[in-house]
Amino acid sequence: MNIEVANFLREHKSQLLQDWMTAMKKLGDERSLNIISNDLFENTSHEFIEAAVSNIVDSEKEYQQRVERITERAVKIGWPLNFLLTGLSELKTMILNLMRQEKNYTSEETVELITEIDKWVAPMSTQIVESYSNNWEKTVSLQKVALQELSAPLxxxxxxxxxxxxxxxxxxxxxxxxxxxxxxxxxxxxxxxxxxxxxxxxxxxxxxxxxxxxxxxxxxxxxxxxxxxxxxxxxxxxxxxxxxxxxxxxxxxxxxxxxxxxxxxxxxxxxxxxxxx
The missing domain is CATH 3.30.750.24 (STAS domain)
Structure with a gap:
């Protein structure tokens, strides 16, 4: 990953968290947000940003574990997959805008910057989809077993x-x-x-x-x-x-x-x- 982008993510993690939560409260539908408390939303948002940043600081195994935890949490609290993918897209846009505010990039540098950010986001998007699907299947299987156990009691x-x-x-x-x-x-x-x-x-x-x-x-x-x-x-x-x-x-x-x-x-x-x- 581009060193400049990596350093920016480390230094602006707190700001990105606050901006991301504000943006998602505006973009998210009422069902995704009203089903959880403010504290839970903040904690889950923090985990989401940490998972995103871990892509540049953790090992691949640790990174996958973080994504697994955030998607497992999302399934449990009822966040749809689209909410996470929208959040990732919004985070990408935020990073690009904030970096361009701090430095005047030429057209060529901007294209290169967008490419580097896309290279960072694409694997996480794939990982989120795969992990979310696996967690969803596990949850549905467990619910099916529980329903069967309760469906015909003597x-x-x-x-x-x-x-x-x-x-x-x-x-x-x-x-x-x-x-x-x-x-x-x-x-x-x-x-x-x-x-x-x-x-x-x-x-x-x-x-x-x-x-x-x-x-x-x-x-x-x-x-x-x-x-x-x-x-x-x-x-x-x-x-x-x-x-x-x-x-x-x-x-x-x-x-x-x-x-x-x-x-x-x-x-x-x-x-x-x-x-x-």
């Missing part, structure tokens, strides 16, 4: 009675997860009756019904009984129109009614206690 509500509330659409991958959680949960909680609550499932088509029937059959194979609860009128009409046979599964319109029937199957019931006089 909850014991009474002794021998468990409920699996389902929310959202059910595809083949999720149906597999439902089956696994259902069977392992039945054995773990020693459930004699399992209620699958589809109140939160927006659409029950042939495929969804097929998966539910498979789950009920699997539950019976491990010695338990499966009930389907939360069947809304529109869902009941769809099931009838599609000709889906649910005769082997006990169904109720609400979870409350299902709990009552489940208690009856286990020789129990809910009674009201009269207040003592």
């Amino acid at each position: 909850i014991p509500v009474f002794e021998k009675i468990s409920v699996m509330p389902l929310v959202g659409t059910i595809d083949t991958e999720r149906a597999r997860l439902i089956m696994e959680n259902l069977l392992s949960g039945v054995v773990k909680h020693r459930s004699e009756v399992v209620l699958i609550d589809i109140t939160g499932v927006p659409v029950v088509d042939t495929m969804v019904a097929h998966h539910i029937i498979q789950a009920a059959d699997a539950v019976r194979l491990v010695g338990s009984k499966c009930m389907l609860v939360g069947i809304r009128p529109e869902i009941a009409q769809t099931i009838v129109n599609l000709g889906i046979d649910l005769n082997q599964i006990t169904t109720t319109s609400t979870l409350q009614k299902g709990i009552g029937e489940a208690l009856a199957l286990t020789n129990r019931k809910i009674v009201n206690l009269k207040e003592e006089a």
Whole structure:
């Protein structure tokens, strides 16, 4: 890198930080800035400038680690990739303008200066895109795993009675997860009756019904009984129109009614206690 540019970056790092934060507050959209506190914005901005300057003072490994940290932070706080690339472009413009303010460059020297700054910025831009993409993929993968773990829980509500509330659409991958959680949960909680609550499932088509029937059959194979609860009128009409046979599964319109029937199957019931006089 041009020694003149390198020395300028070292000497004007603090000024560049302040100018960069001011510029990004004007250029950034409200979503990118309002989601974090002023302190976090300042700390992240400082890391960004440090990562930029480290390109001339640190080893390649240390520089890559700095860029990795700033992109990881950006993904966590919700800064889009475009915000970082815009920030890098703005930093390049600032450096050029500040250097031209301090020294009168000829046309040839200005072209050379722009070339040197571009040579410095281009590798960082590439590194930011690559690092941001990797961090984004990691975050999405972790979120997907967390969502899968929460998407089909089997909850014991009474002794021998468990409920699996389902929310959202059910595809083949999720149906597999439902089956696994259902069977392992039945054995773990020693459930004699399992209620699958589809109140939160927006659409029950042939495929969804097929998966539910498979789950009920699997539950019976491990010695338990499966009930389907939360069947809304529109869902009941769809099931009838599609000709889906649910005769082997006990169904109720609400979870409350299902709990009552489940208690009856286990020789129990809910009674009201009269207040003592």
